[in-house]
Amino acid sequence: MEITIIQNLNLSYIRTFALRCAVDLDITGRIQAYGRPMPLNELARSIPIPREKESMLGRLMTLLVNQGIFAQSEAGYQLTPASQLILTEGSNMGANVRFTTYAEVIKIWSRLSEVFKESGEQTLLEKVFGGKKFWEFTKEKPEYGKLFDDAMASLSNALMRGLIASYLHIFDGLNNLVDVGGGTGTAVKFIAEAFPKLRCTLFDLPHVIAKALKSESFDVVGGDMFEKIPPADAIFLKNILHDWNDEDCVRILKRSKEAIESNNNGGKVIVVDIIMGFESNDPKATETTLLIDIFMMGLLGSKERSKHEWHDIIIRAGYSDYKIYPVQLGVNSVIELYL
Numbered sequence: 047m048e049i050t051i052i053q054n055l056n057l058s059y060i061r062t063f064a065l066r067c068a069v070d071l072d073i074t075g076r077i078q079a080y081g082r083p084m085p086l087n088e089l090a091r092s093i094p095i096p097r098e099k100e101s102m103l104g105r106l107m108t109l110l111v112n113q114g115i116f117a118q119s120e121a122g123y124q125l126t127p128a129s130q131l132i133l134t135e136g137s138n139m140g141a142n143v144r145f146t147t148y149a150e151v152i153k154i155w156s157r158l159s160e161v162f163k164e165s166g167e168q169t170l171l172e173k174v175f176g177g178k179k180f181w182e183f184t185k186e187k188p189e190y191g192k193l194f195d196d197a198m199a200s201l202s203n204a205l206m207r208g209l210i211a212s213y214l215h216i217f218d219g220l221n222n223l224v225d226v227g228g229g230t231g232t233a234v235k236f237i238a239e240a241f242p243k244l245r246c247t248l249f250d251l252p253h254v255i256a257k258a259l260k261s262e263s264f265d266v267v268g269g270d271m272f273e274k275i276p277p278a279d280a281i282f283l284k285n286i287l288h289d290w291n292d293e294d295c296v297r298i299l300k301r302s303k304e305a306i307e308s309n310n311n312g313g314k315v316i317v318v319d320i321i322m323g324f325e326s327n328d329p330k331a332t333e334t335t336l337l338i339d340i341f342m343m344g345l346l347g348s349k350e351r352s353k354h355e356w357h358d359i360i361i362r363a364g365y366s367d368y369k370i371y372p373v374q375l376g377v378n379s380v381i382e383l384y385l
């Protein structure tokens with residue numbers, strides 16, 4: 047029914063905030079700690095919430111069960127594979143939920159139509175916050191910066207084990223690798239521990255490197271990827287290029303190429319990012335890439351790219367060839383770029 051389509055879309059944000067509520071109340075952790083299906087009254091008691099609010103909690107749980115976040119049997123609520131990802135001990139996707147629902151920033155979306163009415167390249171975020179760019183925002187607002195770092199780390203945690211298992215051969219024969227824009231080091235730590243002979247370096251802006259994981263398994267270097275990238279056999283760019291417009295992507299890819307060339311040992315660039323239209327057959331995956339694309343537009347003025355758009359920036363940056371690996375990582379693909 048058409049009216050249902052509109053009503054459903056119109057109220058979609060209730061889904062978002064039901065999930066945020068589950069994260070804030072640590073419902074996942076409580077069900078996990080209970081160790082068996084958890085009845086509503088036990089869940090209510092563990093939070094704890096006033097008795098008269100128990101039926102409200104039941105209604106919230108009904109929605110979250112409907113959305114696949116929890117499962118329900120007569121004995122009580124249980125975790126699903128999706129809610130397992132919210133556990134702090136696991137990938138902690140709760141950090142991602144807190145980042146995307148950060149109250150001061152989420153309000154920008156109520157003004158989305160304004161960006162279409164003016165010419166120029168100002169993003170929605172810049173428009174609402176007096177010209178402030180996303181990277182200035184994360185730097186100047188440490189609370190938001192920390193949520194961003196944790197959100198990216200949680201996505202990396204959810205992805206890296208699968209990436210290394212499915213794409214072992216990509217790292218074969220490499221002596222050293224630089225994870226460019228590697229954030230606080232979650233991904234590079236996975237790689238360094240999986241390949242102890244591979245010398246790994248985490249490279250990011252100095253203020254991000256200052257917050258990075260301390261580990262003996264990789265080196266850390268602070269710098270600007272638009273200026274110079276440390277030399278290596280392999281440059282790893284995970285969820286970097288979707289942050290930038292085409293011109294900036296070409297600049298980053300050129301700096302990456304120079305880093306490999308100055309190492310004088312052949313080499314390649316490994317890109318992990320979304321390719322629009324390449325996601326799995328699951329309609330949820332397509333919808334998710336479309337949502338991420340608009341999210342990137344609003345916050346960074348950037349975009350997710352089709353195969354054709356990837357081809358364009360790779361060739362413009364001077365690479366001779368590339369190979370796309372079929373998606374096995376949710377919505378992310380792997381692209382290898384050759385000199």
Ligand SMILES: C[S@@+](CC[C@H](N)C(=O)[O-])C[C@H]1O[C@@H](n2cnc3c(N)ncnc32)[C@H](O)[C@@H]1O
Pocket residue numbers: 181198199201202226227228229230233249250251254269270271272283284285286289
């Ligand atoms: C979307 S995050 C990706 C983090 C990490 N690669 C991952 O997949 O979790 C983008 C990263 O690029 C870094 N970054 C932004 N501008 C940069 C620059 N000019 N030079 C180096 N790193 C930069 C940010 O600090 C951030 O850690």
Ligand SMILES: O=c1cc(-c2ccc(O)cc2)oc2c(O)c(O)ccc12
Pocket residue numbers: 146201285286288289338341345346377378
């Ligand atoms: O909020 C995000 C989310 C992503 C993201 C989402 C899904 C993926 O498979 C990968 C990455 O990336 C972001 C990003 O690069 C950024 O600069 C800000 C926010 C987000």
